[in-house]
Amino acid sequence: MKKFRVAAFLFCLGPIARASEPAGIDWQPWSDSIFERAQKEHRFVLLDLGAVWCHWCHVMEDITYRDPNVIALIRQRYIAVRVDQDARPDLSNRYEDYGWPATVVFNSDGSEIVKRQGYIPPKPMASMLQAIIDDPSPGPSIVAAPPLEQASGAGLRPEQRNKLRKILHDSYDSKNRGWGTVQKFLDWDIIEFCLSQAMRGDQELERLARETLDAQLQLIDPAWGGVYQYSTDGDWKHPHFEKIMQMQAENLRSYVQAYALWKNPAHLEAAKKIQDYLHSFLTSPDGAFYTSQDADLVQGEHSADYFALPDAERRKRGIPRVDQHIYARENGWAINALATFYGVTGDESALADATRAAEWIIANRSLPGGGFRHDAQDVGGPYLGDSIYVARAFLKLYAVTGDRKWLRRAEEAAQFVENKFKNNIGYVAFVQPLAGKLKPKPQLDENVAVARTLNLLHHYTGKEIYEKVARHAMRYLAAPATGENRGYMVAGILLANGELEAPPLHLTVVGKKDDLAARSLFMAMIALPANYKRVDWWDEREGPMPNPDVQYPVFEKAVGFICADRRCSAPIFDPAKIAAVATRK
Numbered sequence: 001m002k003k004f005r006v007a008a009f010l011f012c013l014g015p016i017a018r019a020s021e022p023a024g025i026d027w028q029p030w031s032d033s034i035f036e037r038a039q040k041e042h043r044f045v046l047l048d049l050g051a052v053w054c055h056w057c058h059v060m061e062d063i064t065y066r067d068p069n070v071i072a073l074i075r076q077r078y079i080a081v082r083v084d085q086d087a088r089p090d091l092s093n094r095y096e097d098y099g100w101p102a103t104v105v106f107n108s109d110g111s112e113i114v115k116r117q118g119y120i121p122p123k124p125m126a127s128m129l130q131a132i133i134d135d136p137s138p139g140p141s142i143v144a145a146p147p148l149e150q151a152s153g154a155g156l157r158p159e160q161r162n163k164l165r166k167i168l169h170d171s172y173d174s175k176n177r178g179w180g181t182v183q184k185f186l187d188w189d190i191i192e193f194c195l196s197q198a199m200r201g202d203q204e205l206e207r208l209a210r211e212t213l214d215a216q217l218q219l220i221d222p223a224w225g226g227v228y229q230y231s232t233d234g235d236w237k238h239p240h241f242e243k244i245m246q247m248q249a250e251n252l253r254s255y256v257q258a259y260a261l262w263k264n265p266a267h268l269e270a271a272k273k274i275q276d277y278l279h280s281f282l283t284s285p286d287g288a289f290y291t292s293q294d295a296d297l298v299q300g301e302h303s304a305d306y307f308a309l310p311d312a313e314r315r316k317r318g319i320p321r322v323d324q325h326i327y328a329r330e331n332g333w334a335i336n337a338l339a340t341f342y343g344v345t346g347d348e349s350a351l352a353d354a355t356r357a358a359e360w361i362i363a364n365r366s367l368p369g370g371g372f373r374h375d376a377q378d379v380g381g382p383y384l385g386d387s388i389y390v391a392r393a394f395l396k397l398y399a400v401t402g403d404r405k406w407l408r409r410a411e412e413a414a415q416f417v418e419n420k421f422k423n424n425i426g427y428v429a430f431v432q433p434l435a436g437k438l439k440p441k442p443q444l445d446e447n448v449a450v451a452r453t454l455n456l457l458h459h460y461t462g463k464e465i466y467e468k469v470a471r472h473a474m475r476y477l478a479a480p481a482t483g484e485n486r487g488y489m490v491a492g493i494l495l496a497n498g499e500l501e502a503p504p505l506h507l508t509v510v511g512k513k514d515d516l517a518a519r520s521l522f523m524a525m526i527a528l529p530a531n532y533k534r535v536d537w538w539d540e541r542e543g544p545m546p547n548p549d550v551q552y553p554v555f556e557k558a559v560g561f562i563c564a565d566r567r568c569s570a571p572i573f574d575p576a577k578i579a580a581v582a583t584r585k
Contacts, residue, residue, distance in 0.1 A: 024068075024071040024075065025065055025071055025074055025075070025080050026075075026080065027048075027080050027081070027082040028079060028080065028081050028082075029081065029082075029083070029379075030047070030081050030083050030088065030091065030379075030380075030434075030435070031379075031435065032435050032436060033435070034079065034081060034435050035106070035108060035109065035110045035435050035436070035437055037079060038079055038106075038107075038108035039108040039109070041079070042077075042108065043077055043078055043079050043108065044077055044078050044079070044105055044106065044107060044108065044113070044132060044133075044136070045078070045079050045081060045105070045106040045107075045108070046074060046078045046079065046080050046081065046103070046104075046105050046129075047081045047083065047091075047102075047103070047104040047105070047106070048060075048065075048080070048081065048082045048083070048101060048103060049083050049085050049091055049092065049095055049098075049100065049101065049102040049103075049104065050082070050083075050084070050085060050100050050101040050102070051084060051085050051086050051100050051244075051292070052084060052086070052291075052292065052294065052321070052323045053242040053243075053244055053291075053292040053293060053294045053295055053323060054100055054101075054240075054242055054294075054295055055240060055241075055242070055295040055296050055300070055302060055303075056100075056101065056118065056119040057100060057101045057119075058296055058299040058300040059119055059300045060101050060119050060120065061299075061300070062299065062300040063121070063122060063300075064119075064120055064121060064122050064125050067122035067125070067126065069122065069126040070122055070125050070126050070129065073126060073129040073130060073133070074129065076133075077129075077133050078105075078129070085100060085102075086291055086292065086323070086325065086327065086330075087325065087327075087374070087375065088379075088380060089329065089374060089383040089385050089386075089429065089430065090380045090381075090383060090429060090430040090434055090440070091380075091434065093385075093429040093430075093443045093446075094429075094434070094438065094441070095115065096443075097117075097485075098115050098116070098117040099117035099118050101118065101119065101120075102115070102116070102117060103115075103116040103117075103120060103125075104116075105128075105129075105132055107136055109437070110435065110436075110437025110438060111138070112138065112142050113132055113136055113137075113138050113139060113142065114128060114132065114138075114139050114141055114142070115141045115142065116128070116141065148425055148441075148442075148476075148479060148481045148482070149425070149479055149481070153475070153478065154471035154472075154474045154475050154478070154500065155474060155478055155497050155500060155501065156478050156493070156494075156497045157478075160478065160480070160483075161494065161497065164483065164490045164491075164493060164494055165494065167487075167488055167490060168190065168193070168488055168490070168491060168494075169204070169205075169208075171487065171488035172208050173234075176215075176234055176235045176236070177211045177212060177214070177215040177236070178211070178212040178215050178216070178236070179212070179488050180234075180488075181234055182232065182233075182234055183230045183231065183232060184215070184219075184230060184231040184232075184234070184235060184236050185216075185219070185229065185230035185231070185247070186212065186213070186216040186219075186227075186247075186250075186251055186254060187488075187489060187491065188250035188251070188253065188254045189448070189489070189491035189492040189495060190209075190212075190488070190489075190491040191209050191212065191213065191254045191257075191258070192254065192257065192491070192495060192531055193205075193491040193494055193495050194206065194208060194209035195209060195257055195258060195261055195529070195531060196495070196498070196531060196532065198261065199261065199529065199530065209258070210258075210262070213254070213255065213258055213267060213270075214266070215236045216236070216251070216270075217266065217270055218231070218236040218237065218239075219231060219236060219239050220270055220273055220274070221243070221273075221277070221307065223307075223309070223310050223311045223314060224277055224280070224281065224311065224314075225272075225273035225274055225275075225276045225277035225280075226243045226248055226273070226274055226277030226278070226281065226293075227243065227247050227248060227251045227274060228240060228241050228242070228243065228247075229241075229242045229243070229244055229247050229295075239307075240295055241295040241296075241303050241304075241307050241320075242292060242293065242294060242295035243277070243281075243282075243292060243293040244291070244292040245282065245289060245290075245291055245292060245330040245333055245334060246330070246333050248274050248277065248278055248282070248334070248337075249278075249330075249333035249334045249336065249337035250333065250337065251270070251274055252271050252274040252275060252278075252337040252338070252340075252341060253336065253337040253340045253341070255267045255268070255270040255271040255274070256268065256271040256340055256341045256344045256345065257340065257344070257529070257531060259271065259344060260344045260527065260528070260529035261529035268345070271341060275338070275341060275347075275350060278334060278338075278353075279349075279353060281293060281322060282322065282334075283353070284324070284326060286356075286360055287353065287356030287357055287359075287360055288326045288331055288356075288357050288360040288361065288364070289326065289330060289331050289334045289357055290322050290323060290324050290325065290326065291323040291324075291325045291326070291327055291330050292322070292323045293320055293321070293322045293323070294320040294321040294322075294323075295320070296320060297317060297318055297319075297320050303320070325375060326360075326364075326365075326375070326376075327374050327375055327386070328361055328365040328372040328373060328374055328386035328387075328389075328390050329374060329383070329385040329386045329389050329390070331357050331358075331360075331361050331365075331390070331393075332361075332386070332388075332389030332390040332391075332392060332393040333389055333393075334354075334357060335354045335357050335358050335361075335390075335393035335396070335397065336389070336392055336393040336396045338350045338351070338353050338354035338357075339351065339354045339393065339396040339397050339399075339400050340396060340400075342354065342400055343396075343399070343400040343526040343527060344526075344527050345527075346523055346527070351400070351401070354393075354397065355397070358393060358394065358397060358406075361390060362409070364376070365386070365390075367382060367387075367416070369412075369415070369416045369419065369420070370387075370409075370411075370412030370413050370414075370415055370416040371386070371387040371413060371416030371417070371420060372386040372387050372390050372413065373386065374386050380430060380432065380434070381430065382420060382430070382431065383429060383430050384417065384420075384421045384427055384428065384429050384430065384443075384446050384450075385429065385443075385446050385449075387413050387416050387417050387420075387421075388413070388417055388427075388446055388449045388450055388453060389449060390413055391409075391410050391413035391414050391417065391453055391457075392410075392449055392452075392453040394406045394407075394409040394410035394413065395407070395410040395453060395456060395457055395460070398410060398460070399526065399533075399534075399535050400526050400535075402509075402513060402522065402535075402536070402537030402539075404542065404546065407460060407461070407546060410453075410457060411457065411461065414453070414454055414457055414466060414469070417450060417454075417469070418465070418469050422469075422472065423440075423442070425442060425475070425476050425479070426442035426447050426450075426472065426473055426475070426476025426477075427442055427446065427447055427450050427472075427473055427476070428440040428441060428442050428443075429441065429442065429443040429446055442476050444477070444482060444486070444492065444493075445492060447473040447476050447477055448473075448477060448492035448493065448495070448496050450469065450470065450473040451470045451471075451473040451474045451477060451496040451499075451500065452470075452495060452496050452499055453470075454466045454467070454469040454470040454473070455467065455470035455496075455499055455500055456499070456504065456532075456534065458470060459503055459504055459506075459534050459547065460534055460536075460546060460547055461546050461547050462546070462547035462548070462549055470496075470500060471500065473496075474496055474497065474500055477492075477493045477496055477497070478493075478497070498532075499532050503534075503564075504530075504532045504533045504534045505528075505530045505532065505533040505534070505562070505564055505582065506533070506534045506536070506550070506562070506563040506564065507525040507528070507533060507534070507535045507536070507560065507561070507562050507563075507578075507582070508535075508536040508537070508538060508550065508552060508560065508561045508562075508563070509521045509522045509525065509536070509537045509538065509558065509559075509560050510538050510540075510552045510553075510554060510555065510558065510559050510560070510561070511537075511538075511539065511557070511558030511559065512539050512541065512558070513537060513539045515558050517557060517558040517573075518537070518539075518558035520558075520575045521558055521559070521560040521572070521573075521575050521578065522535070522537050523575070524560075524575035524576070524578040524579070525560065525578055528578065528579060528582050530582065538552060540554060550563060550568065553571075555571065557573065558573070559571045559572065559573055560572040560573075560575075560578060562578070562581050562582050569581050
């Protein structure tokens with residue numbers, strides 16, 4: 001997540017267990033008894049935390065972990081543990097800032113000795129392993145986390161908000177465009193924040209967003225669509241070719257939101273290319289979404305020449321492996337993006353794909369109490385990310401369809417989040433301590449999602465409990481230590497804070513859901529570029545609105561209203577007038 005994402009973008013992840021493991025290393029899965037075993041055998045625990053889609057992890061597996069000296073040292077004093085970070089959000093959230101592959105060495109009591117990010121060649125790895133055997137004192141990479149205390153108020157202080165805005169502005173790379181000086185990728189929270197400010201007249205942030213979106217077009221695969229994860233060398237011309245779901249979903253959402261505001265055909269074309277890729281490569285026969293596609297055709301061999309080929313030539317050589325795990329979190333990301341695409345474009349195929357995936361997740365990943373498991377079976381779950389991102393997807397489906405079943409599903413998932421993951425400072429990423437030693441802690445992006453999703457759910461339902469949940473998450477986000485060491489990746493905090501300070505733009509259609517005029521009004525409303533909005537469709541045959549905070553008159557024909565600042569527009573009967581009235585609000 002960005003966050004999972006931060007790590008994923010800083011360094012490419014490592015390989016996960018294959019049918020043929022490196023000879024001589026007895027790789028183990030992570031388990032609750034790992035430290036108990038380490039104490040009995042007087043061994044250290046070496047964690048290789050990676051992902052199935054990443055080039056440099058493959059290189060580390062094929063070179064570093066096949067080196068005789070490395071093998072001998074591991075066999076002598078270590079328990080070697082290999083974990084797919086996509087499969088274990090508890091571990092990936094904990095070590096997201098260390099990139100993939102992340103190498104973490106623990107003492108037998110569960111205390112950390114070393115944390116290393118990225119590829120480690122054989123000689124430095126062997127030196128590190130020997131040094132730990134000689135002196136297991138924690139190294140310089142082990143730094144105590146700053147004390148995390150909940151903010152006194154449920155929001156940013158003005159000086160905090162101004163500081164974060166300044167960080168965003170000052171971190172922009174005016175030479176190469178976009179944010180980041182080594183890796184280039186699209187930070188969707190930054191883009192969404194810039195879009196929201198552009199709608200308020202901020203021409204500078206509008207310029208930065210436009211430049212970044214245009215630069216990111218270079219990372220879209222010209223043959224298959226979809227977006228490569230990031231580019232190295234500080235520019236947009238050296239892509240790493242893995243295609244992971246979060247990047248696909250959030251790029252799709254960002255480009256179509258930008259298209260809604262600026263009507264740039266290139267943005268719509270980019271969104272369509274990503275949609276096509278999802279449909280062609282990452283959709284299971286049952287309609288749910290797979291996790292990722294590998295960066296390498298041949299594991300460990302850089303694939304720039306391969307990805308320079310057109311479609312037919314690529315297929316002659318083969319297709320990089322697709323990770324066919326179906327995770328609830330990843331499907332939540334995809335459903336939310338496709339529903340957003342439908343809202344802007346009216347593309348029924350996008351809504352059909354989103355709905356089919358949502359129904360599959362309900363049927364196959366539901367937990368008692370309204371939440372969702374990550375995979376078919378979870379060893380360490382449940383995880384907050386699955387339930388909150390699926391809740392967000394359900395709320396988006398309600399927003400673009402008016403179908404109340406999705407609102408009910410969003411409420412059930414939100415209640416699960418509140419009941420399961422709340423602690424004294426926010427919402428933790430998982431519940432049970434890892435191997436009984438590593439305590440759960442909040443994660444920034446997931447708390448942003450809690451704050452934003454539950455705040456909007458509060459406005460849709462009128463239920464105060466959801467506002468309380470959102471403000472509890474915001475107190476964690478507003479704590480000074482939360483935003484420290486995040487660099488420019490703080491836009492999510494600004495988005496959550498801004499949305500908690502004011503109600504969303506409120507648009508309502510009054511009319512029967514089988515009436516074409518009512519549908520036309522509704523489609524015009526959901527296509528509006530405002531990202532923070534509440535769209536209701538009141539068909540009196542369904543009973544009162546979920547949040548009847550505005551009393552609407554019933555006309556003989558379908559009618560729309562737009563409300564803001566406790567005042568509503570005159571009745572609107574022409575869909576073509578929706579945008580003009582909304583702009584005045």
